[in-house]
Amino acid sequence: MSELESFRQETRAWLEANAPKSLIGLQMTELTGVWGGKKWAFSSDAEKEWLEVMGDKGWTAPTWPTEYGGGGLSSDEAKVLSQEMKALELPPALIGFGLTMIGPTLLRFGNEAQKKEHLPKIVRGEIRWCQGYSEPGAGSDLASLQTKAERDGDDFIINGTKVWTSYADQADWIFALVRNDSSGIKQEGITFILIDMDDPGVTVSPILLISGKSPFCETHFTDVRVPVKNVINEIGAGWTVAKALLGHERTMIADTFGGAGLKARKASERTFLPSLAVEHTGEVDGRVADGVIRDEITQIEMDSRAFALTVQRTKDAAKAGQEPGPESSMFKIYGTELNQRRYELMIRILGPDALGWEGPGFDEFALDTTREWLRSRGNSIEGGTSEVQLNIIAKRVLGLPA
Numbered sequence: 001m002s003e004l005e006s007f008r009q010e011t012r013a014w015l016e017a018n019a020p021k022s023l024i025g026l027q028m029t030e031l032t033g034v035w036g037g038k039k040w041a042f043s044s045d046a047e048k049e050w051l052e053v054m055g056d057k058g059w060t061a062p063t064w065p066t067e068y069g070g071g072g073l074s075s076d077e078a079k080v081l082s083q084e085m086k087a088l089e090l091p092p093a094l095i096g097f098g099l100t101m102i103g104p105t106l107l108r109f110g111n112e113a114q115k116k117e118h119l120p121k122i123v124r125g126e127i128r129w130c131q132g133y134s135e136p137g138a139g140s141d142l143a144s145l146q147t148k149a150e151r152d153g154d155d156f157i158i159n160g161t162k163v164w165t166s167y168a169d170q171a172d173w174i175f176a177l178v179r180n181d182s183s184g185i186k187q188e189g190i191t192f193i194l195i196d197m198d199d200p201g202v203t204v205s206p207i208l209l210i211s212g213k214s215p216f217c218e219t220h221f222t223d224v225r226v227p228v229k230n231v232i233n234e235i236g237a238g239w240t241v242a243k244a245l246l247g248h249e250r251t252m253i254a255d256t257f258g259g260a261g262l263k264a265r266k267a268s269e270r271t272f273l274p275s276l277a278v279e280h281t282g283e284v285d286g287r288v289a290d291g292v293i294r295d296e297i298t299q300i301e302m303d304s305r306a307f308a309l310t311v312q313r314t315k316d317a318a319k320a321g322q323e324p325g326p327e328s329s330m331f332k333i334y335g336t337e338l339n340q341r342r343y344e345l346m347i348r349i350l351g352p353d354a355l356g357w358e359g360p361g362f363d364e365f366a367l368d369t370t371r372e373w374l375r376s377r378g379n380s381i382e383g384g385t386s387e388v389q390l391n392i393i394a395k396r397v398l399g400l401p402a
């Protein structure tokens with residue numbers, strides 16, 4: 001038996017012995033997944049238990065080195081773990097920006113003390129992170145950011161406002177871009193710094209979204225004192241870190257919305273859209289009655305499958321130590337458009353059932369789908385708009401003149 005095959009058997013046996021049975025088949029989405037952190041309220045003991053056993057084994061971050069709490073698995077072993085979890089219909093024990101954004105960034109740019117302090121807490125889901133990039137005057141043109149960091153001995157004093165900070169009200173720490181110098185070109189003089197949300201002077205106010213839910217916040221910093229040791233990479237060299245993190249973010253968004261983690265994909269993945277269409281639009285000879293809807297379902301399923309495989313290839317390369325490059329912009333556009341297409345189709349299939357907002361007369365699934373459809377409009381904005389991704393592809397992938 002090959003080493004990988006025996007690893008597969010051990011993994012399956014371990015998962016069968018340790019995963020709470022009540023979690024089998026449960027869908028983990030942005031809304032229902034476990035994000036962890038000090039403020040997290042588990043919806044069941046089983047979720048808590050699952051996070052504890054997976055965190056102890058380092059399998060919430062399977063490829064991170066064991067000295068930082070990770071699983072120390074090779075990319076092939078991590079793939080086996082993910083396949084076995086899928087086969088047993090087990091949800092991930094933990095999701096969030098710690099695992100997908102700041103963790104990989106710390107592994108590359110953090111110093112030893114920073115890695116030792118933050119990575120194990122991410123693996124165990126003890127600390128939840130949010131992202132402080134955008135500002136009222138700096139979104140696509142991120143380098144125009146104005147949040148000011150003034151040096152005072154061993155600290156920076158930070159003043160300014162971040163906007164669209166997803167889940168800032170739930171987070172324990174924020175990774176933020178601040179301006180320490182305005183004298184040179186705007187990409188210089190930016191510092192990437194880690195800030196404890198409990199520090200005096202940090203305040204958060206929620207912003208409501210079109211979907212009626214509010215993961216969004218404005219985050220204000222008023223004379224917040226942050227130790228210089230919290231700077232990642234050199235002072236003033238934050239732009240390099242910021243771009244590398246965006247590569248991880250775009251791959252994560254593409255994967256979450258367009259790839260394998262899609263909410264719309266139920267356990268009975270391939271039969272989900274057809275059975276929804278049969279239920280709401282009728283059936284002829286065992287097939288979806290409406291030929292146009294049938295065609296669109298087939299197209300979306302083919303595109304989703306092809307896309308998931310392409311993203312998987314890049315993830316394999318990333319696990320082998322290669323960082324996501326500008327090609328993550330292609331995935332970001334395609335994945336988010338795919339997600340928007342899927343929700344448009346679901347809304348058309350649901351017809352009048354998708355018109356509900358709350359209250360009796362509409363089932364929970366339809367209400368949820370309508371809100372998720374509205375939420376999907378933000379996919380082509382978050383992590384950098386589609387127009388900005390097209391600019392990146394033109395310049396950095398195709399090498400076209402600026």
Ligand SMILES: Cc1cc2nc3c(=O)[nH]c(=O)nc-3n(C[C@H](O)[C@H](O)[C@H](O)COP(=O)(O)OP(=O)(O)OC[C@H]3O[C@@H](n4cnc5c(N)ncnc54)[C@H](O)[C@@H]3O)c2cc1C
Binds near residue numbers: 138378
């Ligand atoms: C769901 C969601 C979650 C988010 N979460 C976070 C978060 O956690 N942390 C965070 O920091 N930010 C977050 N954001 C903010 C997001 O990164 C910004 O909204 C995004 O970068 C766009 O910036 P903006 O909103 O200022 O739009 P603008 O930059 O003002 O853009 C307005 C329009 O102009 C277009 N445009 C701008 N520049 C160009 C150009 N050079 N070429 C062509 N077209 C252009 C854009 O495509 C867009 O259509 C989130 C956004 C969303 C929707």
